[in-house]
Amino acid sequence: MADEFDVIVIGGGPAGENVADRAVRGGLTAAIVEERLAGGECSYWACVPSKALLRPVDLMGEVARVPGLSLGPLDVEAVLARRDEAVSNYSDSGQVGWIEGVPAEFVRGHGRLDGPKRVRVTTEDGGERVLTARQAVVLATGSTAAVPRVPGMVEAEPWTSHEVTAARSVPERLAVLGGGVVACEMAQAMHGLGARQTTVLVRGGGLLARMEPFAGELLADSFAEAGIEVRTRTDAVRIERPERGGKVTVHLSEGPPVEADELLVATGRRPATGDIGLGTIGLPDGKYVEVDDSMRATGVPDGWLYAVGDVNGRALLTHMGKYQARICGDVIAARARGDELPAMRDLADGFGAPQVVFTDPQVCAVGRTEAVAREEGFRVRVVDYELGSVTGAYLLGDGYRGRARAVVDEDRKVLLGVTFVGPGTAELLHGATIAVTAEVPLERLWHAVPSFPTVSEVWLRLLEAYGL
Numbered sequence: 001m002a003d004e005f006d007v008i009v010i011g012g013g014p015a016g017e018n019v020a021d022r023a024v025r026g027g028l029t030a031a032i033v034e035e036r037l038a039g040g041e042c043s044y045w046a047c048v049p050s051k052a053l054l055r056p057v058d059l060m061g062e063v064a065r066v067p068g069l070s071l072g073p074l075d076v077e078a079v080l081a082r083r084d085e086a087v088s089n090y091s092d093s094g095q096v097g098w099i100e101g102v103p104a105e106f107v108r109g110h111g112r113l114d115g116p117k118r119v120r121v122t123t124e125d126g127g128e129r130v131l132t133a134r135q136a137v138v139l140a141t142g143s144t145a146a147v148p149r150v151p152g153m154v155e156a157e158p159w160t161s162h163e164v165t166a167a168r169s170v171p172e173r174l175a176v177l178g179g180g181v182v183a184c185e186m187a188q189a190m191h192g193l194g195a196r197q198t199t200v201l202v203r204g205g206g207l208l209a210r211m212e213p214f215a216g217e218l219l220a221d222s223f224a225e226a227g228i229e230v231r232t233r234t235d236a237v238r239i240e241r242p243e244r245g246g247k248v249t250v251h252l253s254e255g256p257p258v259e260a261d262e263l264l265v266a267t268g269r270r271p272a273t274g275d276i277g278l279g280t281i282g283l284p285d286g287k288y289v290e291v292d293d294s295m296r297a298t299g300v301p302d303g304w305l306y307a308v309g310d311v312n313g314r315a316l317l318t319h320m321g322k323y324q325a326r327i328c329g330d331v332i333a334a335r336a337r338g339d340e341l342p343a344m345r346d347l348a349d350g351f352g353a354p355q356v357v358f359t360d361p362q363v364c365a366v367g368r369t370e371a372v373a374r375e376e377g378f379r380v381r382v383v384d385y386e387l388g389s390v391t392g393a394y395l396l397g398d399g400y401r402g403r404a405r406a407v408v409d410e411d412r413k414v415l416l417g418v419t420f421v422g423p424g425t426a427e428l429l430h431g432a433t434i435a436v437t438a439e440v441p442l443e444r445l446w447h448a449v450p451s452f453p454t455v456s457e458v459w460l461r462l463l464e465a466y467g468l
């Protein structure tokens, strides 16, 4: 087996797979080193299982809003079985087959840099293999859950995103630490699937703090109606769990302690760069790998190292990692041919990545929030519209609530950002992504006529509210 490739990718998640694919399409050879399952976190312990668990909860909300419909009791076992199917029963044979079809070589084992352009792989049987790259090494090792240092936390063995997305049963009482995307999605999934008491413990003032403030507020209203308790401005100061897997108590800086059957820690991520040999090339271990817009690591002589996906810290989202990967694979192939193609650069992260939070209501945003746009010095005007006033939204169900916001650059009359909060708004987001990315002038957007009666009519209402 040849151990020299044009490109060696460490990490076989969505980002790593796509780099190899593009590099091979560009005429290069590639190998992917993966220590666990090809497909990465996203396929088995993140995006896919979380959305499989949320889908029935979302549908229950939809059905409850339509008079004349009712649901039978929820079959949790069937939901968990569908989740297992969605994660291919934790088998990566399909993904390995896809990689081999690229064609790229799949090497299972732990990869570490071993000086420039060399990767030392510790294989499952404890053996070693040294791979050499003719052109580039790409880091695509992703991220892992960051668990805060709180007395008793390690001993309590709390759930992280791994355990909650792979849950085999639903805890009766769940405490959730964090108010970000994982906390909100998983609190709602577990509550909807039968947790009797769900308490979300938020350090800051509200949920989803990086989004427009009304997003977290509307979600908090929905949580309150569903019986999910949200406690804000409180920190975990001590965790007590006398028996492994038994009752857990979270002592807080503010308010009474929370007793639960399980604790989910959803307090952000850290890059998976602690043990990948960065020290052998003079980079610090355990930090995000800084890259330029071609995904090339900065500060590495001769420019042979690249990093894509969560590991570069630009946007911790699968679709953005895959986008960066396409750029990276194309750039490496172009550079190998001696073409320097300046157009192959990451633009989308600069605009502000699109993101859908799959809660009820869904929270969908692209571009800059009002606060970020102002901070960056844009002359901003904001227009809001209540989604429930749009006929298409009203027809989706009784008591439909939601809001849309457009953040307009008053100097160029283009959209800097758009947020939709409301049931069933996820599929609305790509229209906004196109408008923001293509910087479509509002006067032109006016001629994009939304169909009646769809929720998309909110576009017309926003432009009218703006004054067109």
Ligand SMILES: Cc1cc2nc3c(=O)[nH]c(=O)nc-3n(C[C@H](O)[C@H](O)[C@H](O)COP(=O)(O)OP(=O)(O)OC[C@H]3O[C@@H](n4cnc5c(N)ncnc54)[C@H](O)[C@@H]3O)c2cc1C
Pocket (backbone or CB within 6 Å): 010, 011, 012, 013, 014, 015, 016, 033, 034, 035, 036, 037, 038, 039, 040, 041, 042, 043, 045, 046, 047, 048, 050, 051, 109, 110, 111, 112, 140, 141, 142, 143, 161, 165, 182, 272, 275, 276, 308, 309, 310, 311, 315, 316, 317, 318, 319, 320, 321
């Ligand atoms: C609960 C949850 C839900 C999410 N939902 C969404 C969503 O709906 N939409 C969305 O866009 N994003 C979502 N995300 C974020 C998304 O999962 C990540 O952005 C995405 O997985 C990043 O892809 P990646 O390829 O960079 O890394 P990963 O998917 O983390 O893959 C990295 C791979 O590298 C391997 N690896 C690491 N170190 C080594 C090594 N030294 N040697 C060999 N292999 C190694 C790992 O085993 C892993 O397979 C979610 C995240 C979580 C936690």
Ligand SMILES: NC(=O)c1ccc[n+]([C@@H]2O[C@H](COP(=O)([O-])OP(=O)(O)OC[C@H]3O[C@@H](n4cnc5c(N)ncnc54)[C@H](O)[C@@H]3O)[C@@H](O)[C@H]2O)c1
Pocket (backbone or CB within 6 Å): 148, 177, 178, 179, 180, 181, 182, 183, 185, 202, 203, 204, 208, 209, 235, 236, 266, 267, 268, 269, 316, 317, 355, 356, 357, 358
């Ligand atoms: N649908 C999606 O697109 C989706 C779903 C899940 C995750 N993700 C991505 O995965 C990444 C990780 O999600 P996440 O929710 O873990 O991170 P996050 O950064 O979204 O939220 C982290 C939360 O934890 C809080 N926190 C941080 N340190 C804390 C501490 N010591 N004590 C208490 N609270 C603390 C923060 O204030 C914040 O509320 C995100 O960047 C997100 O974009 C995306």
